[in-house]
Amino acid sequence: MTPQMSPDQKREALWQGKLSPKDPQGNPLQFQSPEAEKKYKESVLRFKTAIEMEKLPDRVPVTIFPSMFPWKYAGMTVQEAMYDYEKCAAAFKKFILDFDPDVQWGAYAPGPGRFYEILDYKLYSWPGHGVAPDCCYQCNEGEYMKPEEYDALIEDPTGYFIHVYLPRVFGALNGFQMLPFFPGILEMYAVALNFIPFGLPPVQATFQALFEAGAEALKWISVIGPVDVELATMGYPALLGGFTKAPFDVLGDTLRGTKGIMLDLYRRPDKVLKAMEALTPLMIKMGINSAQATGNPLIFIPLHKGADGFLSDEQFKKFYWPTLKEVILGLIEGGCVPFPAAEGGYSSRLEVVKDLPRGKTVWMIDLTDMADAKRTLGQNACLMGNVPSSLLNLGTPEEVRAYVKRLIEVAGKDGGLIISNGAFFDEAKPENVKAMVEAAKEYGVY
Amino acid sequence: MSEQELIQAIADMREEEAVQMVRDMMAHDVKPAAILDAVRKAMDIIGERYEKGVYFLPELILAGEIMSQIVEILKPKLVESPEIKRYGRVVIGTVKGDIHDIGKNIVTFMLDANGFEVLDLGVDVPPEKFVEAVREFQPQVVGLSGFLTLAFDSMRETIQALERAGLRDKVKVMIGGGSVDEHVRAYTGADAFGKDAVAGVALAKKWIGVQ
Known part of the structure; x- marks a missing residue:
């Protein structure tokens, strides 16, 4: 990757990297069979073609992007999946082999339970820590950033995260509050004064916790990461390069919380706009760095507080969309494929968000009518979805097949469609999930 | 002024x-x-x-x-709270295992604004707590909220618990949130589902007989 490359060349380089995959040592990946290699390459190409919308792929691609379903399917509790990394990895592998989607998204969803414990993570409740063993982790919404802290965030987002925000959401990072002001470390004279905090017990305790947390994260990834490599050798590519967020959601989800951000729109709208401007380049950088590190082009952007019903059209256009659009365009410029998920309904937003360059993004669609989405956003973006959780959970395989068939008719005739679930799901009838994949393969041939 | x-x-x-x-x-x-x-x-x-x-x-x-x-x-x-004309009572809550509350809070607000007396049981509410609230508060309507797919089972359990307690025919049950639809309604045994807060208010009005 050279800086002189155009955005399209950077993106093409990432896709070509996917098509000639390497193992972790940097040697060409050894597939388990010629069939696996063929399947892998066809799947990458099928996704790439569907996303770029220039021609038709061989058939409509199909994938499953679940929440805790793979582990529930294995008969495990969420708690087991979070604490037993080996079982977590094995269950995910079996899930992919049993359901046979074109592309897989990794066994990362449960995450390392022990790690959250070490850091005393307060932002979420997880099994054994606020929710039952068979429940998915859930966010504890709150005002983790106070209204009077906007200026601190705007002036120095990184400093604000280190000194204020992180110690609030991770109990064990309390010592971060005492860390020095790093840009003040300039010259030899009295430079040692800046380092006094590192000699103090609370800071040392925080670093002790960080060493432990780091070791645990490493232990987890050394079991979960190789799943992607092994599945690739069996013909199942991973395309997920990382994630980023809409600046409005950065504020509204985990800094100010829903109540805080909604009040801010009236009480301090200028601060909200300024904070989002400050966050935008960071959110772009986060996505690009992550795609470069993983070699995977797709950068996931879960969309939350801009869905139908949350904001008026005017508020969406003023507060939500401009910086999200900037993030999306910035990612495209950096050679990534932005992958927003329009969680909930997005009907009222389609006319606004369709204003994007053609063939550069893929949108996961949840409750929005796919025919409406195709007529608008779908003219410029590949759509992925939207088999409902309720249908996967409570419907019959025949109903699922009929739903997929209709999706292909209304949204897939001229390409630009990937069949998948519409929302992240924990529970489903396995035969329904199978029916989704099989129906796409059967009805989706062009 | x-x-x-x-x-x-x-x-x-x-x-x-x-x-x-x-x-x-x-x-x-x-x-x-x-x-x-x-x-x-x-x-x-x-x-x-x-x-x-x-x-x-x-x-x-x-x-x-x-x-x-x-x-x-x-x-x-305020010496005494003023008498406000109330059309009827609603018990509402997010079902067991689910701690999402934005949708439930909007419905609560809208029911209140529309003249209903609402008892909000909060989030992660076990079936027994709904049963107890129905027995004591005697609502005409029960609203069950949930965002996760896991909530489908909790909603069903809650409605079954109302049945076992002999209270099911005393209330109308509406459900909402996440991907709740007719499939989920049939599975849980609710009387109706609402896509949004406006639909929830319309259901409560219809059941209680408010024009």
């Missing part, structure tokens, strides 16, 4: 102005009951604007904040 101006200020989200008006009215010995009446009328307008798609979450949340600030100012002078 008139009650009409206060109603407008609240309904138009002029927070500081509205709160200052209440302080001034109290200084001029306007009766707290008259102020509360104005607040209620403003909430009616806010509810209507939400139903029409003019107002959304920011306005509902801000309205709640304005209302609690006003009540705080009135409190020392």
